[in-house]
Amino acid sequence: MLLDDGKIYLDYNATTPIDPMVQEAMEPFYRSHFGNPSSNHSLGRYNRQAIDFAREQVASLLGTQPEEVIFTSGGSESNNMALKGIASRAAVKGQHIIVSKVEHPAILNVVQYLQHQGFRISFLPVDSQGVVQPDDLDEIITSKTILVSVMHANNEIGSIQPIDELTEIAHRAGATFHTDAAQSVGKIPVDVNDLGCDLLSVAGHKLYAPKGVGVLYKKTGIDLEPLLHGADHENGMRAGTENVAQIVGLGMAAEIASQKLESEMLRLKNLRDRLQASLKQAFPEIRINAVSTPRLPNTLSVSFAQLNALDILANLEEVMISAGAACHSGDGKGSGVLEAMHIPLNYQLGTIRISLGRFCDESIVQQASAILIQRITRLLES
Secondary structure, X not given: OEOOOOOEEOEOOOOOOOOHHHHHHHXXXXXXXXXXXXXXXXXXXXXXXXXXXXHHHHHHHHXXXXXXXXXXXXXXXXXXXXXXXXXXXHOOOOOEEEEEOOOOHHHHHHHHHHHHOOOEEEEEOOOOXXXXXXXXXXXXXXXXXXXXXXXXXXXXXXXXXXXXXXXXXXXXXXXXXXXXXXXXXXXXXXXXXHHOOOEEXXXXXXXXXXXXXXXXXXXXXXXXXXXXXXXXXXXXOOOOXXXXXXXXHHHHHHHHHHHHXXXXXXXXXXXXXXXXXXXXXXXXXXXXXXXXXXXXXXXXXXXOOOOOHHHHHHOOOOEEXXXXXXXXXXXXXXXXHHHHOOOOXXXXXXXXXXXXXXXXXXXXXXXXXHHHHHXXXXXHHO
């Protein structure tokens, strides 16, 4: 994406711009359609219908029924609702929870909280490509396991987990299965029936909807304690007057994603692969992370052994990407994801993440590639 100031935005895994069609759909609900959707007058009924339609749009994208879609404030709330909700209701069965080592902090910090509440947490390892092996889950799951949570696609390296196989193992043990699909929804097919999951989290701002809205898919029959208590909104699962404009925006974003999914997957994969080939040709010694496993078509994680990612970013004012190792200033720590993959620390600290999106085209990627190669070459020679 070329910004108004001429800079190139290649950080779509961090957040996406709002699609113009999404913004257009939202605007009337900030101006004239301001009614409370719980009101019985015409303005309230209109907004209730708008929410119902958005729920249908999201349900269609996820391959589920509208009544299984709960609107939230975003991925973090959805994850908290899923994990804490199961922990509260299922604790009588057991207090064992399993998550992978490569989860987002929106999962890892929740299970840390639950650990302080007396729950026992086990962490699944990953292989060199960042992928959980089903046999590892089979080995540690027990009849006392109440919940397994493994992300669908990794935000740093793009690796896609075998969720369908993991859910089968969890269900055989009588455990509920949750997946954080913030990075996958809208980028690759995400059908809850194919995945087999019981709970699934969506973050609106990862698929061209605004920040501050998300979804928790909750399979019928799954018993959750609500995170917020109050009036009977969202089928009793989330108290608080609905944010109609943002819900409408997420619904439109889901519909657009459904229409564009197959073509965008192919287009972005081709752009990503050309960029990857250019960097590999210029710097043969680099490490391409998760290159030997299915990964998100838009995501490229590259590690340099002799450079620090923060130095690379400091020399890339025209191109906006991420330090894939989530470096901390001055403390020499690398990424928990890359550490779990047993990548050497120098490569961890030299990892950048480039993530493409809807408003990238070939000319933008070529321009970014030339700048990256020029600036990194200069750093290597200095």
